[in-house]
Amino acid sequence: MINNSSTDFVISLKYNHLSQQFTKYFGVILYIVCFFGTMMNVLTFMQRTYQRRACTLYLLVASICDLIHLNFGPLSNILQYGFDYDWTINSNAFCKLKSYIVFVFTVLSATLTTIASADRYVLSSRKTARWxxxxxxxxxxxxxxxxxxxxxxxxxxxxxxxxxxxxSHNEQLICSNSSQQISCLLLQIIYTCIFNGFLPPLVMLYFGILTCTNARHLRHRTLSASARIRQINYQLTLMLILQTIKSSFASLPFSVFNCYLLITLNLKKSPLYQAKENLVNQVVYLLFWSNYTSFFVYVYSSDIFRYQCLRAIKKLTCRFYRGQQRQLYYHRSELRYLTANASIIEEKYKPSQIL
Structure with a gap:
């Protein structure tokens, strides 16, 4: 028994170490990719081509929510589990505020993306009153x-x-829902499993299927519009359908595993079993982050989005270059002024002679 328990303890330490290394390296890379993609989504959807459409307005605000959530949720998870750094500053008040912000912006992003899918269905409907x-x-x-x-x-x-x-982390303090009270357990089930898990991808799949059903009608109806508008509407629909499929694969494993954790909350588990659960938890949680890689789905599915993205990058580059040129011009002008008026300045600030 002693040998078995000691062996299980050693193996559990290896699982915990693997979980930490996985979060540290893969998590950092994924965070950088998600942060870059979310920033590019915001910049691209702010372009004039997309400004007049309700769908892109939903996606723009959703991308801003993703950007805020990335710096409160995933980043803190990387620091906590990958680098053993607790940025809640040992404060329950800050923990509560952080959990509140993470949930609000996560579920708000999912809600707006779902509404954007419904918007695509509305535009593909045969009933003109819905348009x-x-x-x-x-x-x-x-x-x-x-x-x-x-x-x-x-x-x-x-x-x-x-x-x-x-x-599973050497009794390390973390910020989470205790789920000890019935009210908090129900809250965890409703918020984590339903609102952040099953509901958004399922609703998006539902509207995606309806939109695909109306896709042929959408093409016939938009023949009267210009080719540019027809192409933008069609590619926005394709972007959201692919995003729906990706979100389903990203969110459903996260929801299923969280439901499993809540169901088995009161069961006695060995340290080895808990270490295995923690590794799986980190994997599905990082998989859930792929919801924030929608930029690459949009780039793949839409040449208009690619063009607008490159246009946004060029604008930023030109503004940065012009700012540097303007600053250099001011420095040169100041240098020429000082050189031309060196004698006057020297005479003006010359120390007075003491008689």
């Missing part, structure tokens, strides 16, 4: 309502988030 729902004014109202709704609805997260010991 009026796809306008910027209605999009702004939906975005505002979603923000207010989730800010209010997520308040219970604050009360259930505390710092607790994590048995």
């Amino acid at each position: 009026k729902l796809s306008t910027r004014s209605i999009a702004l109202r939906c975005i505002l309502f979603s923000i207010v709704f989730w800010i209010v609805f997520a308040i219970p997260v604050i009360f259930c988030s505390i710092r607790l010991n994590h048995s």
Whole structure:
């Protein structure tokens, strides 16, 4: 028994070390990729070509939410599990605030992306009365309502988030939902498994299937529009359909495993079993991050998006180059002025003679 328990302990340490190294190296690379892609989404959807469409307005705000979430959720996870650095500053108040922000922006991004999928279905519908729902004014109202709704609805997260010991990490304190009380357990099931897991990809799949069904009608209906508008609408629909498929593969394993953790919460588990669970948890959590790689899906599926992306990069490069040139011009002008008026300046600031 002693040999078996000691062997299990050694193996559990190896699993924990593997989990830490996996989070440290793969997590850092994935964070950089997601951060770059999200930034490019924001810059691209701000281009004039996309500004008048309700769908891209949803995707723009969703990308901004992703950018905020990346720096509160995944980044803290990398620092916590990969580098043993707790950035909650040993404060329960900061832990509660961080958990609240992470949940609000995560679920808000998923909500807006789902509404964008519904918007594509509305535009592909044969009922012309539905087309009026796809306008910027209605999009702004939906975005505002979603923000207010989730800010209010997520308040219970604050009360259930505390710092607790994590048995798979040498009793290290982490910021999480304790799930000890029935109310917090139900909250974890509703928020993590449903709102952040099953519901968004399933709803997006539903609207994606309906949009594909109406795709032929969409092409016939848009023949009266210009070729440019027809191409933009078609490629936006394709972008969201591919994003829906990717989100399903990314979110569903995360939801299933979290449901499993909640079901087996009160079961006694050995350190080795907990170490294996922790490794799987880190893998599905990092897989969930692939929701924030939508930029590469958009680049692959839309040549208009690629063109607008390159255009955004060129604009940034030109602004940076012009700023450097302007600063260099000011320095040269100042140098020429000092050189031309050296004698006057020297006489003006010459120390007075003491008689």
